[in-house]
Amino acid sequence: MSANLVITNVHVLKPDGKVEVANIFITGDRISKISNSTANADNCTIIDGRGKFAVPGFINAHTHASMTLLRSYADDMALMEWLNNHIWPIEAKMNRHDIRAGAELAAVEMIKSGTTTFMDMYGPYMEEVAQVVDKSGMRGVLCRGLIGIFNGDEKLATNVELFKDWNGKAGGRIKVMFGPHAVYTCPPDYLRKIADTAGSLGAEIHMHMNETLDEINGCVKDYGRRPFEVVAETGLLELGFLAAHCVHLSDNEIEIMRANNVRVAHNPGSNMKISSGISPVPKLLSKGITVGLGTDGAASNNNLDMLEEIRLAALLHKVDTFNPLEIPALEAVKMATEYGAAAVGISDIGRLEVGYKADITLFDMSGAEWQPVLNPVSLLVYSANSASADTVIVDGKILMQGRELKTLDEEKIIAEFNSRVKKLLAK
């Protein structure tokens, strides 16, 4: 089968970390060849890759896309003050149109910063997010945030509905998980019910775990055990389990995670801003636990910029461990790509390799901050910013080229978004 898209003379990040100038051939939705030769590139769409750095599209392993609506709405305050008095009251007023507008703005922001896949957990109307995934051409892993302390069954039913309506849809670009919110919002009985339901559908689980010391202390007080110890008895961990945050962990919990192949979405920016603490990521990686990266929602980050999370991961653990060798540049990039793919449970993305899905971001290396181009991986992690993301491809389809969006109308989306925010704040 002949290729239909070829990226020529591009710096390619190979899975082993080497960077080579080559041509990437894409046939349908997959990478079909990476070669020094441009033979058989006739009759293809050509993207001139000179001076550009091709990396696997970033995978945001934990976010709440529509929280873009609340970006900079309430910052620099204590967590419970922020949640109780600011975030939760206004979230309760959001309607279907708000969720849609927030997710569209998020899609614009993510594509423009080089992200191709995102793992999303939010409240009602997740089908609006699914439609945005469909329309934008991005890849999305979606779940309904399930809070069991009121109307838990009703919420669970909407997650089932989401699964039935959208899992595997949008050309296979949508995957649906179940989203128990956290141990402090979901009693064990409710978690067991979610495990039964998700298990019967073959769905995986995404859940906030061990984010703050308050959460741990509350859990120990309520159940006499720590969060992973509680969750381990509900059946959830056996289904394929992506845990967001994982900041405060006992050795026993780390052993539970390892034994159950729990995957982690590390959110350094959010953890720093909310002062949750520093996840023991080097220790988790040394135990063979999969650690991806996420931005968390734009209300607590305050953006959806994965390159920032990559840099924070590379910097934070060096200073935390007093070891300049921790999380070198390539490892940080892998957390946002290859490990991120494993975190969200998609086996054929996250590497630039023949047979993998053509989810690719090209960074423009022409800016001053990229000079001299001695080591593109180091430059990407330690020097560049996401405005260098030039071209974004998902499933072989071009979503952005020369920073121009191809599937979404950026100007219209921003205008509609701001009009929605204005109405929401006036409620």
Added chain:
Amino acid sequence: MSANLVITNVHVLKPDGKVEVANIFITGDRISKISNSTANADNCTIIDGRGKFAVPGFINAHTHASMTLLRSYADDMALMEWLNNHIWPIEAKMNRHDIRAGAELAAVEMIKSGTTTFMDMYGPYMEEVAQVVDKSGMRGVLCRGLIGIFNGDEKLATNVELFKDWNGKAGGRIKVMFGPHAVYTCPPDYLRKIADTAGSLGAEIHMHMNETLDEINGCVKDYGRRPFEVVAETGLLELGFLAAHCVHLSDNEIEIMRANNVRVAHNPGSNMKISSGISPVPKLLSKGITVGLGTDGAASNNNLDMLEEIRLAALLHKVDTFNPLEIPALEAVKMATEYGAAAVGISDIGRLEVGYKADITLFDMSGAEWQPVLNPVSLLVYSANSASADTVIVDGKILMQGRELKTLDEEKIIAEFNSRVKKLLAK
């Protein structure tokens, strides 16, 4: 006197942290009026400030500009391996043309990321950096890095020469300090000699202080006291003293700093990457000590992007102290502007206020990551990246507009820089 430049309808960051839409009038090199009215704006150059956020130009209080030559040359290694086996051997091969090319690239990078003033310390040929300051239109505070353990007198003489040739030059945009490198490279006798020389010229001091635990331990071993205790007896602190890093400090040293009005250049990115440690910035600020921000050199950061340092300062100390209220957004911006001005000892920059120098950066707030524009200060610190820097003005002169440089030929500088790096690496 009538204005010659007016920025209309721009969001203005006032010194009290309030943001108001107004018109900024510039007469000569200073801000002459900030007003809701555009009366008397006829016959002026007009910059349309709609949708833009005007902040004081960033002040990079510690860098080594020409180290751009070594960006991504050697990363992810232990400090002494990095210095001894990589950085110092190649630095010894740099000639005058290299220093010039490195500083020109740095000027491009700094202007494009919104920086108007930089404090530079490097080896020989600092007059080349001075010429780049002159040509670029930026403001520069320059010193020769003085290493006393070989040819100390000769180096001191070049710093004297730099002072005599360049202090107050380039229309007053250049200030020259003296640059003792560190306690581990400058014995006390040499520090006293620098203090005498600088004192006789009325020059201030810039020095690396208390960066790593190795430095502290070595100092205690050699002199029986900690770095600030050693330096306090040399006369240097009385001259006006800007200390870079200040990561590891005893209470006695903090008291010495406070009593001598020592100013600090905090470099969170470099301190994290090299895993030096976390400076006790909230404690220093609470003692009334001036703390500015710096990028350090591009070999250890790896860029000259002050907005990244602003964000890191805002995030790092929150997680370090477990307090989400530490270093709120406005405080982080002040560290890069008003406090930075005090750090480098220039009294009339760092605030958008009548009578202050017109050193102004306009950020374009049209991108997705700036929506909704509820709180521009929060957005700048927690969401934007420096590619939003649209317009840069120094002394009332436009250095960049619409991201196009007005005083420097970006393309030519990048080509010459890369050609220089190639030759340097081939030596």
